[in-house]
Amino acid sequence: MKLLPLLCLSALLVGCGGEQTPPNQTAGALTDEQLRTAAQLRDEMLASNVAWEVVEDLTTEVGARMPGTPSDAKGVEWMEQRFRDLGFDKVTLEPVEYPLWERHHEMANVVAPFEQPLAITALGGSVGTNGVLVAPVVYFATIDDLQAAADEEVAGKIVFINKRMEKTIDGSGYGPVVAGRSGGAKVAGAKGAVAVLIRSVGTDSDRFAHTGMMRYDEDIPKIPAAALSNPDADQVERLLQRGALTVSIDISAGFTGTYTGHNVIAEVTGSRWPEEVIVIGGHLDSWDLGTGALDDGAGVAVTTAAAHRLLSEDARPGRTIRMVAFANEEQGLIGAYAYAAAHETEIAQHFLGSESDFGAGRVWRYDTNVSEALLPSFEQIFPILEPLGIERGGLESGGGPDIIPLQQLGIPVVRLSQDGTDYFDYHHTANDTLDKIDPEALNQNVAAWITLVYLASHIPAEGN
Numbered sequence: 337m338k339l340l341p342l343l344c345l346s347a348l349l350v351g352c353g354g355e356q357t358p359p360n361q362t363a364g365a366l367t368d369e370q371l372r373t374a375a376q377l378r379d380e381m382l383a384s385n386v387a388w389e390v391v392e393d394l395t396t397e398v399g400a401r402m403p404g405t406p407s408d409a410k411g412v413e414w415m416e417q418r419f420r421d422l423g424f425d426k427v428t429l430e431p432v433e434y435p436l437w438e439r440h441h442e443m444a445n446v447v448a449p450f451e452q453p454l455a456i457t458a459l460g461g462s463v464g465t466n467g468v469l470v471a472p473v474v475y476f477a478t479i480d481d482l483q484a485a486a487d488e489e490v491a492g493k494i495v496f497i498n499k500r501m502e503k504t505i506d507g508s509g510y511g512p513v514v515a516g517r518s519g520g521a522k523v524a525g526a527k528g529a530v531a532v533l534i535r536s537v538g539t540d541s542d543r544f545a546h547t548g549m550m551r552y553d554e555d556i557p558k559i560p561a562a563a564l565s566n567p568d569a570d571q572v573e574r575l576l577q578r579g580a581l582t583v584s585i586d587i588s589a590g591f592t593g594t595y596t597g598h599n600v601i602a603e604v605t606g607s608r609w610p611e612e613v614i615v616i617g618g619h620l621d622s623w624d625l626g627t628g629a630l631d632d633g634a635g636v637a638v639t640t641a642a643a644h645r646l647l648s649e650d651a652r653p654g655r656t657i658r659m660v661a662f663a664n665e666e667q668g669l670i671g672a673y674a675y676a677a678a679h680e681t682e683i684a685q686h687f688l689g690s691e692s693d694f695g696a697g698r699v700w701r702y703d704t705n706v707s708e709a710l711l712p713s714f715e716q717i718f719p720i721l722e723p724l725g726i727e728r729g730g731l732e733s734g735g736g737p738d739i740i741p742l743q744q745l746g747i748p749v750v751r752l753s754q755d756g757t758d759y760f761d762y763h764h765t766a767n768d769t770l771d772k773i774d775p776e777a778l779n780q781n782v783a784a785w786i787t788l789v790y791l792a793s794h795i796p797a798e799g800n
């Protein structure tokens with residue numbers, strides 16, 4: 337018997353179940369047959385067209401889906417119809433209310449010493465300039481430097497924050513830079529600045545500015561905030577090295593009321609424990625500049641394709657798979673919090689949550705955050721993922737942005753982490769378009785998702 341684990345590891349892709357347990361490790365509860373089925377589904381999905389069709393149709397027939405815009409409503413209608421066309425067992429809409437922010441126009445120019453236009457985009461949530469604002473520019477390498485500056489250095493000026501984002505596979509360069517985007521206007525406004533310009537939170541050197549959400553404090557003057565494309569930030573840096581710089585900014589944007597959007601939900605009813613759910617999905621909304629292909633049309637497409645395959649009798653999940661196309665992730669996980677609030681009474685029936693929201697790069701790591709009791713079964717999933725080029729990651733994973741509210745309520749989560757090396761070249765820009773998606777990488781995602789979701793749905797939990 338002691339030889340069996342070794343034999344299993346070397347001879348079988350599907351791993352070992354039953355009594356074939358390595359010493360000092362509890363057996364997972366998935367059967368060999370379930371593992372074999374998952375491997376077949378995995379291989380089959382590498383040649384599927386469903387995900388590509390979803391993201392192509394969504395980005396072509398709807399395009400950008402900024403919260404509260406007419407295309408937000410169009411996107412919801414489109415998604416509901418697509419779920420129905422794909423034959424999901426149950427399709428529902430759940431209302432989500434949010435503040436409506438509108439972008440009308442945005443322009444910036446160097447006034448002196450060398451007149452020229454600058455490529456900018458207003459940050460989400462920003463107020464407008466109320467006409468053309470002209471002021472000298474003051475340089476800060478980071479938001480911390482701005483924080484440390486005396487008020488008189490900043491008052492009456494346009495603050496420029498120059499921190500550049502680093503390119504990494506896991507997007508770890510984003511966090512340290514995004515503070516300048518979300519909080520720059522608060523810090524600058526408190527010191528009397530008239531506007532803030534940041535270097536885009538992005539890793540490209542294209543002339544596309546990256547938008548994204550920013551915040552005000554109610555008791556601090558609200559000043560307009562915009563991002564410069566990376567080459568334009570370089571230009572501003574060089575201009576400042578030559579002496580005093582004056583820039584004009586003309587932004588028309590702002591909050592104009594509230595809007596009711598929707599989470600669009602599709603279910604595959606579980607065959608063994610239908611009352612227990614696994615929440616998967618992506619966010620249906622996007623920013624307005626591109627067509628929201630990578631962020632997050634791809635995530636919606638990948639999870640829809642995986643869930644759709646599980647509708648067939650030969651692939652029925654044990655638990656119910658609840659595919660959520662979340663509303664308004666971009667402006668503060670608003671759909672995700674609405675989902676958690678609407679399902680508060682059935683939180684205990686949520687077995688697992690996981691979202692795809694990091695573009696369309698290949699899945700390269702499998703991260704988990706589940707109970708010790710369930711971990712051996714989740715470990716059984718890994719050998720089926722591994723042939724897709726996936727590594728085993730850590731045990732303290734998040735489940736994706738829209739899963740945060742569920743994780744806060746104690747729901748186990750996993751993440752199929754994607755290669756995000758190029759993600760922030762396009763993130764929140766006009767350049768986030770369908771051509772950035774590699775269909776083969778997209779299908780590798782679907783293959784990983786179906787493996788995870790099918791197997792997780794069959795893991796017996798306590799009491800089952």
Ligand SMILES: [Zn+2]
Pocket residue numbers: 619631632665693694
């Ligand atoms: Zn996203």
